[in-house]
Amino acid sequence: MTIQELDAIRARKKELIxxxxxxxxxxxxxxxxxxxxxxxxxxxxxxxxxxxxxQVLEHLEKTLEEEGIGDVLVVKxxxxxxxTLGPIMIVYPEGAFxxxxxPEHVETVVRRHLIPGGEIVKELLYQGTxxxxxSIIPFAETPFYKKQMRIALRNCGVIxxxxxxxxxxxxxxQALEKVLSSMTPxxxxxxxxxxxxxxxxxAGFPTGRKWMFAKASAGDVKYVCCNADEGDPGAFMDRSVxxxxxxxxxxxxxxxxxxxxxxxxxxxxxxxxxxxxxxxKIAIGQAREHGLLGKNILGLGFDFDIDIRLxxxxxxxxxxxxxxxxxxxxxxxPRPRPPFPAVKGLFEKPTILNNxxxxxxxxxxxxxxxxxxSSIGTERSKGTKxxxxxxxxxxxxxxxxxxxxxxxxxxxxIGGGIPNGKAFKAAQTGGPSGGCLPASELDTxxxxxxxxxxxxxxxxxxxxxxxEDDCMVDISKFYLEFTAxxxxxxxxxxxxxxxxxxxxxxxxxxxxxxxxxxxxxxELAEHMKASSLxxxxxxxxxxxxxxxHHFRKEYEDHIYNHHCEAGVCKALLNFTIDKxxxxxxxxxxxxxxxxxxxxTDYVAPGHKLASFExxxxxxxxxxxCQSNCKFKAVERK
Amino acid sequence: MNNEANCTACQSxxxxxxxxxxxxxxxESKSTPGxxxxxxxxxxxxxxxxxxxxxxxxxxxxxxxxxxVYGVATFYSQFSLTPKGKHRVSVCLGTACxxxxxxxxxxxxxxxxxxxxxxxxxxxxxxxxxxRCVGACGLAPVMMIGEEVYGKLTPDKVKGxxxxxxxxxx
Numbered sequence: 153m154t155i156q157e158l159d160a161i162r163a164r165k166k167e168l169i170x171x172x173x174x175x176x177x178x179x180x181x182x183x184x185x186x187x188x189x190x191x192x193x194x195x196x197x198x199x200x201x202x203x204x205x206x207q208v209l210e211h212l213e214k215t216l217e218e219e220g221i222g223d224v225l226v227v228k229x230x231x232x233x234x235x236t237l238g239p240i241m242i243v244y245p246e247g248a249f250x251x252x253x254x255p256e257h258v259e260t261v262v263r264r265h266l267i268p269g270g271e272i273v274k275e276l277l278y279q280g281t282x283x284x285x286x287s288i289i290p291f292a293e294t295p296f297y298k299k300q301m302r303i304a305l306r307n308c309g310v311i312x313x314x315x316x317x318x319x320x321x322x323x324x325x326q327a328l329e330k331v332l333s334s335m336t337p338x339x340x341x342x343x344x345x346x347x348x349x350x351x352x353x354x355a356g357f358p359t360g361r362k363w364m365f366a367k368a369s370a371g372d373v374k375y376v377c378c379n380a381d382e383g384d385p386g387a388f389m390d391r392s393v394x395x396x397x398x399x400x401x402x403x404x405x406x407x408x409x410x411x412x413x414x415x416x417x418x419x420x421x422x423x424x425x426x427x428x429x430x431x432x433k434i435a436i437g438q439a440r441e442h443g444l445l446g447k448n449i450l451g452l453g454f455d456f457d458i459d460i461r462l463x464x465x466x467x468x469x470x471x472x473x474x475x476x477x478x479x480x481x482x483x484x485x486p487r488p489r490p491p492f493p494a495v496k497g498l499f500e501k502p503t504i505l506n507n508x509x510x511x512x513x514x515x516x517x518x519x520x521x522x523x524x525x526s527s528i529g530t531e532r533s534k535g536t537k538x539x540x541x542x543x544x545x546x547x548x549x550x551x552x553x554x555x556x557x558x559x560x561x562x563x564x565x566i567g568g569g570i571p572n573g574k575a576f577k578a579a580q581t582g583g584p585s586g587g588c589l590p591a592s593e594l595d596t597x598x599x600x601x602x603x604x605x606x607x608x609x610x611x612x613x614x615x616x617x618x619x620e621d622d623c624m625v626d627i628s629k630f631y632l633e634f635t636a637x638x639x640x641x642x643x644x645x646x647x648x649x650x651x652x653x654x655x656x657x658x659x660x661x662x663x664x665x666x667x668x669x670x671x672x673x674x675e676l677a678e679h680m681k682a683s684s685l686x687x688x689x690x691x692x693x694x695x696x697x698x699x700x701h702h703f704r705k706e707y708e709d710h711i712y713n714h715h716c717e718a719g720v721c722k723a724l725l726n727f728t729i730d731k732x733x734x735x736x737x738x739x740x741x742x743x744x745x746x747x748x749x750x751x752t753d754y755v756a757p758g759h760k761l762a763s764f765e766x767x768x769x770x771x772x773x774x775x776x777c778q779s780n781c782k783f784k785a786v787e788r789k
Numbered sequence: 790m791n792n793e794a795n796c797t798a799c800q801s802x803x804x805x806x807x808x809x810x811x812x813x814x815x816x817e818s819k820s821t822p823g824x825x826x827x828x829x830x831x832x833x834x835x836x837x838x839x840x841x842x843x844x845x846x847x848x849x850x851x852x853x854x855x856x857x858v859y860g861v862a863t864f865y866s867q868f869s870l871t872p873k874g875k876h877r878v879s880v881c882l883g884t885a886c887x888x889x890x891x892x893x894x895x896x897x898x899x900x901x902x903x904x905x906x907x908x909x910x911x912x913x914x915x916x917x918x919x920x921r922c923v924g925a926c927g928l929a930p931v932m933m934i935g936e937e938v939y940g941k942l943t944p945d946k947v948k949g950x951x952x953x954x955x956x957x958x959x
Contacts (some may be wrong), residue, residue, distance in 0.1 A: 235927025
């Protein structure tokens with residue numbers, strides 16, 4: 153394909169896609185220029201697919217056909233972000249945001265809204281877009297979307313993820329065209345350097361510097377790698393980019409190949425992401441067909457190709473040297489650095505590795521310039537960051553905010569706060585390598601350095617919210633179970649350190665901890681930080697250290713009082729029945745899996761039947777009795 | 790070792806079709822640098838797991854030692870050296886699911902099937918594993934059976950879901 157052909161596709165598709173980006177009035181005018189009266193976008197990301205968006209899509213197409221409606225375009229996109237409300241369907245040009253769709257709902261929308269002269273079906277909309285007076289606001293004005301700034305996610309939920317022409321229409325490959333036709337490799341690297349972009353995988357190393365080092369390394373064979381081995385449990389930013397806009401990653405890797413002088417790229421992606429892998433395969437195939445990968449790209453004399461390598465479930469492979477060892481087909485164990493990958497990486501050749509979200513920022517930096525990009529964010533962390541909001545929060549989903557946004561804005565405004573009237577306890581960032589921040593730190597501005605200063609870290613972007621029902625000792629034990637399980641075993645501080653930390657935490661959650669254990673934890677953690685080979689071991693103590701710092705009272709409560717305030721640690725729980733409240737219905741005894749509940753001969757005043765009691769020796773502390781008692785007679789202490 | 794001697798799968802390469810597929814995969818990939826993981830993934834897709842004889846065949850085909858192949862096969866959690874059930878139940882124990890009580894879902898699945906995580910039922914119908922995040926955090930807690938994702942679970946929903954697979958079997 154030539155530049156002219158690429159421009160022609162872009163020109164042909166641009167208006168269609170702009171309808172989905174503009175405000176209602178402008179979009180309605182523009183829609184008249186396109187072949188489609190309406191466009192219906194259905195989310196085909198993992199979250200919505202899991203809540204059966206495929207049936208919604210099939211039913212939509214079928215119903216449209218039955219009704220003889222031919223001027224409505226149906227588009228299967230990637231993630232819209234608001235995963236709790238899936239399956240999601242958006243109708244343009246009016247931007248009507250339908251949530252939790254079912255096949256029946258789809259029929260209603262087709263027959264009442266999508267028919268010529270139809271009107272929005274208000275009761276099926278995401279209720280956040282319907283005001284008290286019945287007026288409808290654009291979804292971009294709802295609290296969830298209003299404070300977001302979508303740079304990396306600019307095309308996610310906007311374009312058909314399996315159609316390269318839509319990607320081109322949305323602006324993908326425009327930066328590649330600009331780079332190959334008018335920029336030198338040094339100019340490209342300079343632009344990225346000056347943008348202030350730092351690696352989004354967790355450590356925050358300046359991307360431009362990485363590229364500069366790799367370019368400076370001698371050698372005619374170099375590699376460009378993409379880390380899509382998103383291992384932090386509870387994080388799904390990279391997956392959403394791959395599912396929603398895979399071409400932006402291919403484009404950015406090709407640009408980097410041009411900048412450092414590489415001709416081969418590898419994407420290392422989790423096998424647990426079947427939809428993302430499938431879309432990547434489709435995208436690579438289409439890019440090759442269109443001459444955007446392979447020999448003589450755009451007829452401008454540059455060769456670059458990309459292959460996929462599937463991970464096989466090892467968290468340590470998110471570490472750069474381990475990832476490269478794994479691509480080489482070996483056990484994914486990290487190597488000591490130096491030599492750094494920019495000097496000696498994959499197959500012992502100079503290599504750069506960036507994560508998916510980092511790659512997703514390259515096109516806007518090239519197109520809009522380093523100056524524009526560096527105007528967003530804080531002094532030392534530029535641009536935006538995507539977070540996967542999860543746990544005890546109303547709006548579970550994917551959000552992208554400028555660096556410097558506070559945790560409070562993300563959790564209370566965008567996230568909609570804590571559901572079920574519970575109290576906020578902590579925000580966990582950085583996954584198994586990060587830490588927990590308490591309510592007093594909610595006004596922390598999020599950037600790489602601030603989070604580290606508070607004892608946590610940015611990580612790849614998982615943000616799990618914990619409420620009063622979560623025990624902080626149990627949470628750190630949960631993370632240590634993870635790191636102990638995932639430690640590759642190569643270096644002693646990590647292999648044995650994680651196990652020992654886990655033993656100490658288990659002891660505390662069982663009520664057998666001693667005050668000395670806290671000192672031991674502290675000491676061991678410092679040693680692991682100082683002497684582990686890679687970031688997995690160096691950061692594994694972070695969840696413990698940060699909770700010990702901010703929630704020391706909870707640890708002490710477990711140790712001195714054998715008490716778990718949140719009621720999570722089973723060994724410390726005691727279930728009892730309040731004889732005065734018990735009406736003797738027997739629901740608890742009927743459902744008890746351990747037959748630990750029996751009737752007494754005491755009848756409380758005002759009740760007809762004798763009350764029950766729990767034999768604590770038999771009780772397995774499952775809590776079934778409590779959840780079955782309608783009279784709140786079962787107490788957990 | 791006795792078990793291994795009695796196990797026919799350990800000594801043979803399965804059906805002739807399976808054996809032919811395995812050899813084809815090895816031939817097709819062996820010149821690609823770093824192909825071992827890919828071959829193991831394909832072999833697992835053919836056999837459902839990686840019996841020792843399959844690992845030996847791969848080692849011979851690539852001119853590697855068995856310990857190299859075994860080392861890789863045991864490093865990654867995706868690879869299994871034991872057979873899995875026809876329906877593979879995988880309960881997500883990622884953070885988002887954990888804080889929403891996925892440990893109780895796993896307990897219920899174990900209770901319903903009468904086996905522990907990592908095991909397979911005697912009739913070969915179900916096996917249980919835990920996994921770390923399938924990325925459907927908006928639906929936490931979730932479990933997968935085969936490729937199907939079940940979200941917003943509570944322990945009392947588990948039995949009905951498992952029963953639907955038992956029904957299908959009849």
